[in-house]
Amino acid sequence: TQLLEQSPQFLSIQEGENLTVYCNSSSVFSSLQWYRQEPGEGPVLLVTVVTGGEVKKLKRLTFQFGDARKDSSLHITAAQPGDTGLYLCAGARGAGNQFYFGTGTSLTVIP
Amino acid sequence: NAGVTQTPKFRILKIGQSMTLQCAQDMNHNYMYWYRQDPGMGLKLIYYSVGAGITDKGEVPNGYNVSRSTTEDFPLRLELAAPSQTSVYFCASSYRQGATNEKLFFGSGTQLSVL
Numbered sequence: 001t002q003l004l005e006q007s008p009q010f011l012s013i014q015e016g017e018n019l020t021v022y023c024n025s026s027s028v029f030s031s032l033q034w035y036r037q038e039p040g041e042g043p044v045l046l047v048t049v050v051t052g053g054e055v056k057k058l059k060r061l062t063f064q065f066g067d068a069r070k071d072s073s074l075h076i077t078a079a080q081p082g083d084t085g086l087y088l089c090a091g092a093r094g095a096g097n098q099f100y101f102g103t104g105t106s107l108t109v110i111p
Numbered sequence: 112n113a114g115v116t117q118t119p120k121f122r123i124l125k126i127g128q129s130m131t132l133q134c135a136q137d138m139n140h141n142y143m144y145w146y147r148q149d150p151g152m153g154l155k156l157i158y159y160s161v162g163a164g165i166t167d168k169g170e171v172p173n174g175y176n177v178s179r180s181t182t183e184d185f186p187l188r189l190e191l192a193a194p195s196q197t198s199v200y201f202c203a204s205s206y207r208q209g210a211t212n213e214k215l216f217f218g219s220g221t222q223l224s225v226l
Contacts, residue, residue, distance in 0.1 A: 002153060033215075042115075042201050042217025043154070088153060092213070098169065099215065101146070101154035 003027055004091055004102035012108040013079055021074045021087055021105045029091035032065055032072045033099065037086040079109045113137055117202050117218035124192040124225045132187040132221050134202030142205045143185040144169075144215070145177065147198040154201065160185055192225045199223070 004025045013019055023032070031050045035043035047056050049065035049072065056063045060083075062075040072089055089102040118133045136143065141162050146154040156169030160179040174196060176188040185204075189196060199222050203215045 004153070006153075031213075035215075041219055042203070043215075044217070045214050048214070090154075090215075097207075097213075098144075098156055098159055099213075100156065100170070103153045 002103050003100045004089055006089060006102040006105050008105060009103065010106050012110065015080060015109055015111050016078050019076050019079060019107070021107070023072045023074075023089035023102050025070050025091060027091070027093060028069050029093050030097060031092045032069070033090045034063055034072070034074055035088040035090060037088060043088055081109045081111050083107060084109050115202055115204055115216050115218035117221050119221060120219070121222045122224070124223065126192060126194065126225060128192050129188070129190050130192070132200055132202075132223075134185045134187065134218060135183050136204040136216070137183065138204060138206070138216065139182060140204035140206045140216070141182070142207050142213070143179065144203045145175070145185070145187045146201045146203065147171065148201060149198050157187065194225050197223060197225045
């Protein structure tokens with residue numbers, strides 16, 4: 001079983017379209033992060049959200065942490081081919097505040 | 112400044128063989144982690160360490176062992192390789208400042224196949 005479920009698992013869209021990726025759990029997290037991973041490489045951190053209801057913007061990417069700190073979303077406006085990759089959410093919880101990763105969303109943006 | 116370095120990049124093992132995946136970081140990070148990534152399953156935490164001499168189990172520790180004798184190195188040992196351990200393994204490190212200020216730096220991964 002996975003602590004964090006992401007949807008959709010796969011997403012293929014045309015350049016210029018908008019999209020939203022969801023990260024859901026029944027558990028509460030002290031913080032939540034979003035990573036992007038390219039083939040053959042490790043994940044790279046995009047953003048950390050800490051407060052329930054928090055919204056952060058990174059150029060065309062908008063991240064939101066749920067009010068109850070159990071879920072998050074990533075919205076991309078006007079997607080570009082360079083946005084193609086695997087998007088992973090990761091929530092921190094537990095005695096050592098370890099990060100637990102979601103199942104991942106593989107995004108392909110077609111030129 | 113190399114960041115997190117993992118070796119080897121690829122390895123094929125026979126069932127029952129043993130091996131050590133090496134991980135080194137040069138950022139003086141106190142926290143280090145081992146994850147495995149299976150297709151469609153995201154990353155799962157195997158073991159982690161909060162400092163030299165201290166290690167603890169993650170979500171999927173069975174079949175693995177770790178040690179942390181120095182701040183820089185965090186090797187992962189597979190004693191009796193099984194096909195279920197076929198996966199991509201990622202080492203990560205971080206410097207934690209407070210409970211919510213942490214950035215994980217990942218190595219480029221080791222692709223392991225057990226046949």
